[in-house]
Every structure is written in C-alpha cells, then in structure tokens.
Amino acid sequence: MSRSSRRNPGTALVVGATGDIGRAIARRLGRDGWELQLAARDPSQLKAEAQDLHLRGISVSAHECDVLKEDGGVSLIDALPATPDVAVCTVGVLGDQSDAETDWRAAERVMRTNYLGPALLMGALANRFEQRGHGTLVGISSIAGERGRRSNYAYGSAKSGFTSFLSGLRSRLWRSGVHVVTVKPGYVRTRMTDHLELPALLTAEPEDVAEAIARAIRKRRDVVFVGRLWRPVAFVVRAMPESIFKRISL
Numbered sequence: 001m002s003r004s005s006r007r008n009p010g011t012a013l014v015v016g017a018t019g020d021i022g023r024a025i026a027r028r029l030g031r032d033g034w035e036l037q038l039a040a041r042d043p044s045q046l047k048a049e050a051q052d053l054h055l056r057g058i059s060v061s062a063h064e065c066d067v068l069k070e071d072g073g074v075s076l077i078d079a080l081p082a083t084p085d086v087a088v089c090t091v092g093v094l095g096d097q098s099d100a101e102t103d104w105r106a107a108e109r110v111m112r113t114n115y116l117g118p119a120l121l122m123g124a125l126a127n128r129f130e131q132r133g134h135g136t137l138v139g140i141s142s143i144a145g146e147r148g149r150r151s152n153y154a155y156g157s158a159k160s161g162f163t164s165f166l167s168g169l170r171s172r173l174w175r176s177g178v179h180v181v182t183v184k185p186g187y188v189r190t191r192m193t194d195h196l197e198l199p200a201l202l203t204a205e206p207e208d209v210a211e212a213i214a215r216a217i218r219k220r221r222d223v224v225f226v227g228r229l230w231r232p233v234a235f236v237v238r239a240m241p242e243s244i245f246k247r248i249s250l
Helices: 020-031 043-055 097-102 104-132 153-173 206-219 230-239
Strands: 011-015 035-040 060-064 086-089 135-140 178-185 223-226
Touching: 011 020, 011 104, 020 035, 020 043, 020 086, 020 206, 035 043, 043 060, 086 104, 097 104, 097 153, 104 135, 104 153, 104 178, 135 153, 135 206, 153 178, 178 206, 178 230, 206 223, 223 230
Parallel strands: 011 035, 011 086, 035 060, 086 135, 135 178, 178 223
Antiparallel strands: none
C-alpha cells in the first residue's frame, strides 16, 4: 500500500525507537499511516532508523531523548514539532540482579531507566494531553512487575512502580479524554534477552508487542498482556501467599 493511500490517524511519538521493540512499534504504526516522531539517546542509530522508515514511505522526524537525564528526558517535549496524538514509551533495561545487589550505581540505572525516567516523561506528556483534551499514552511495563522475584527484583520493582504510576495516571485522566494503556509483556526475544534461555511457549517477538499496542490504541484498552498465558500466570503469581512464594526459586 502506498503512503498516499493510507489513512492518516495522526502523529505518534515512539520513545526508545532504536530498541527492538521500539523499532517494531514504529514500523507497525507507520504501516497504519501514523506520522512518526522517533526519540532515542543514540543519534546515529536514530538517524539510521528514521532514514529506513522514510524509504518505506513513512513521514518521520528524529529527536534525541535520554530518560537518564535529571529531568527524565522531559525537555524532548518542547523540541517536538507538534504535540503527538499518541505517545509510546518503550524504554527499559534488564540489568543484572547480582550487580544491582552490590553496586548502587547499577541498581540506580535499572530503577531510573525502567521507572523514574519513563514516569517523569509520561507525566509531562499527560499534562500536555490533558490541556488539549485528547490523546493516548502507552507505557510498556512488564509481567515482572507483578511480584518481586529473587532473580530480578531490582528490575521487577521498577516495573511495578511504573505499572502503578500508569494506573494512577489512567484513573486521573479518564474523564479528560486522555487514554492511558499499560502493556505487560512477558519474555520477549530481543537483544536485551539474547543471553537468556527463554521458554518458547511463553516468549513473544517484538512484532507481537507492536501488534498488541496497535490494537490497544485502536480499541482503547487499559491493560494489555502480550501472550494468552500471561494473564492467568499473573493472577496466580499475585494470589500466591508470601509464605509459599518466598520459597520458590524464580
């Protein structure tokens, strides 16, 4: 389908656009006709991704953004050519739990990247959307935020915080015309997880996450699990008594 024959639903900002999931989301939304604003902290990778999308006939602009900055990358908003209709935050880093246990800098990086930076940025975007009276905010959290597990509780606690933040934001804004979506993938096959042995039945591809997000934007869903099995898994994990859960090696 040519670019001219696509319906243009508006402008979509993708933060973390050079990651595997971010790239998949940008391409999926671009195919739906969205004009794209890509944001990431590596200018060279960002430029390459923008050029690739441009060659695909997609209207795209590129903007540097680093959520590890003190303001969480909020300065990005004023640098955009226009306030987007949709904003998707894909930023995240798995980190290493053993490093986080012994090095506060490693722990801080995981917590800032997965919670503080994205929350500050999404909160600032929410204010702009609220003033305007419409828009959709999409934050990618994780199934890991459902419960603190010994193997990744630094990462999980940050994702849990982001999930809670998005829930509160959704409750605050639902009468304003602003929609907030929380996306909870489980295992996703990306460069961030390529050193892990992932269970095939529970592992999604970046394109699966992108498809789930495109559908959630279209159908105005609140909370999205990527993969059919993760919703019941999350229910069981949350319901398990702490006396039992703490004994399980997860």
